[in-house]
Amino acid sequence: MYRSILIQAEDFSLDSALAELKTQSGLAGGLCFFTGAVRNSNLDEAVGGLYLEHYPGMTERQLDQIVDEAARRWQLHGVIVIHRIGQLMPGDNIVLVAVAASHRGEAFEACEMMMDYLKTNATFWKKESISDGHRWVEARSSDQTKATAWDA
């Protein structure tokens, strides 16, 4: 199975990811992509930007383990994970998880599981710019619930 894991400040392209999966992982019939983008509000406050910090080294290891787990559960042709770091603005892309599989059900499931695990296991932290300064985004228990549901 082809895999690519990138942590980068630069934006990414879904079309490039699609082309990469087609070239590198054979002609899979079903390709699922999830992209998270910076919203312009959170907890009823306007958000002017988002700063993304991570734990270099550990983040890559965690993402690699998440891809391992997906590959163990489903028959996948290829996976691309790209997560941005640094200063982002509302509307900017944050994360891309792209999965190529023979069957669309597997592509959807693997993509969603990797997003759920990434949310609770990958060492990224978000700091929001709000009107009176900055605040660190708090982890949501609903994300933990979603991630745990895959282990049931």
Added chain:
Amino acid sequence: MYRSILIQAEDFSLDSALAELKTQSGLAGGLCFFTGAVRNSNLDEAVGGLYLEHYPGMTERQLDQIVDEAARRWQLHGVIVIHRIGQLMPGDNIVLVAVAASHRGEAFEACEMMMDYLKTNATFWKKESISDGHRWVEARSSDQTKATAWDA
């Protein structure tokens, strides 16, 4: 909710769909895309190409109803459905379903439901080029099962 439904011979771009959803449907945090591509084999035979026929008028109506159903079930910001027709080659994109939502779970579910419904309800037919001529692709009962599961 923003919606765009296109049936076209031309290829599509995921990056354009992403930009369109961001511009037209507000800054949703979660965007899910599914792309189906032409495989180079089916039922253990090499496939040299795929011809896609549809029922003009009815197809658009069916796709519109599928989007209605997704919008009824989930809180969505925007949906784009693009389905290609005519002669396609292995590796070519066939279909794009793109969904913007506030919550990623809704984006994933809505995208998968629309693909499942599209497979069984939208009036498209595929004809494959194989070594000794052509054959019409047969509907798979597994697709019917998946679509019916949403009604449970």
Added chain:
Amino acid sequence: MKVLFFAALRETMGQSEIEIVLEAPTTVGALKAMIKMPNGETLNAASRNQSIMAAVDQEMVDDLATVSVASEVAFFPPVTGG
């Protein structure tokens, strides 16, 4: 009224469209019994061995659905898009 055929059924029929003059409304099932394929078999008989879907005025229907004298009816195999 107009009857359309698509995909494999269009090829079997050898045409994509026929005109039928109905004197009164009928049903999809009755219409299938009126339409003959080139081998002489009616659509109704053929649908015992192959799945033939029907649409009236671009909505998916079953054999009991009403066909008016001005309806657009279509017959086709199970769909395979996506």
Added chain:
Amino acid sequence: MKVLFFAALRETMGQSEIEIVLEAPTTVGALKAMIKMPNGETLNAASRNQSIMAAVDQEMVDDLATVSVASEVAFFPPVTGG
């Protein structure tokens, strides 16, 4: 050994990294009781009011995990990527 802090905890600590000389292996919990925040509270005490995650050699662990004299240990709030 090296102890790293990230995100809000890095800001609270006022630094991203400290060096601690261990004479023998210990546990994450014991290490937390040794590290003081600028307000004088230990990490262990602080973790009663806020969730503090730990990693040893870049693997997520709990308070019972062993810390060797050459481990890389990190403390941080629950992650919020994606």
